[in-house]
């Protein structure tokens with residue numbers, strides 16, 4: 001039995017979003033609970049599908065004693081403000097100083113950029129190491145979209161990443177870290193560590209494990225691990241980050257360097273060979289996507305899902321663009337349901353107007369691509385407090401909070417507007433307010449791939465649509481200035 005300190009600090013940073021991410025974004029309850037310290041980790045995170053939750057379950061079963069530090073995660077957004085980064089780190093480090101622990105487990109995302117730190121999580125691990133010294137193992141979990149610099153990979157004794165996108169195995173990844181615990185302890189303070197970095201970026205939607213070649217690449221991992229004894233991970237990277245170490249990596253940890261290298265090379269060769277498969281993914285401009293959806297919906301028994309990937313809040317976008325909505329109206333779509341538009345003003349106006357009332361406009365509010373409002377009048381057809389239990393496996397939760405929420409209708413299009421920004425993961429996003437997503441002819445979702453864990457099974461077809469938005473699906477469109485030389489911004493045929 002060991003005494004293990006546990007904590008987490010997670011953010012997926014889109015450095016192209018101009019606004020800095022402040023502590024408020026970490027403190028707020030939303031799709032998951034807001035920042036917490038100490039015992040609250042046991043009471044508020046137990047049973048959720050998070051890395052730390054899975055780790056706690058399994059480590060407790062194995063008889064380990066857990067010392068709760070602090071945990072905080074914000075929705076993806078712009079670079080983390082320096083003071084916010086310092087606050088998050090300090091919350092973890094303070095209870096660790098002077099504590100006697102045998103190991104530390106930290107749940108990370110792996111794509112956090114803070115002011116002054118391109119790889120903020122590498123800096124956090126450096127500070128944790130400074131506190132606990134060279135002999136206490138540090139373990140952690142990473143998101144599949146981690147942009148891993150060598151310093152991050154080597155800053156821990158073992159990191160293990162999700163293997164599904166949508167991240168249905170988020171909690172399972174934490175559980176795996178706990179299952180690997182004894183092995184990591186046996187490796188001693190200097191395990192073999194291997195790090196490989198791909199020479200190309202993978203667009204976010206293209207890495208979805210419901211699709212190829214991503215599905216097959218992740219499926220290879222358990223067999224390679226069994227053969228080599230290594231803990232092996234493939235990180236797809238998160239393209240909208242203007243840092244040198246953006247993009248896919250393979251990392252491996254093992255008892256010795258040769259085993260770590262062997263495991264990493266096997267997977268890395270497969271990743272390089274898969275480049276052409278990634279390049280073959282097809283996405284439709286918004287006009288084409290809507291025309292296709294209308295035609296397909298006419299003969300479909302289930303909804304045609306149109307993924308508005310370029311306004312996906314899960315990649316840091318504002319979730320208030322109207323390109324897809326305007327196109328649905330322009331092409332006369334019927335039975336269309338779109339969400340989640342982040343528009344606190346329209347939600348408040350709808351609640352003030354009441355059912356049957358009207359709202360002048362929705363969406364917009366910024367000056368970025370696609371952020372012109374959709375003019376009304378929009379009729380208020382449903383209202384809620386935005387609170388529901390979400391059942392999608394990726395982020396199942398008894399208490400999803402969207403804040404005051406409304407459905408606004410114009411012609412054949414209904415739009416769900418909410419007060420707290422998040423992506424539609426759960427079908428209850430719509431059903432809690434009386435809109436059965438299965439009854440929609442066309443379902444427009446501001447999401448890249450996570451929606452698939454809740455919506456793919458009710459969809460006739462999924463179309464990835466390119467409406468104007470702040471999160472260009474094609475990394476070639478991102479104005480990189482600091483990416484390391486020689487990286488292909490999109491996979492080549």
Ligand SMILES: [Zn+2]
Nearest residue numbers: 143144145167
């Ligand atoms: Zn991710």
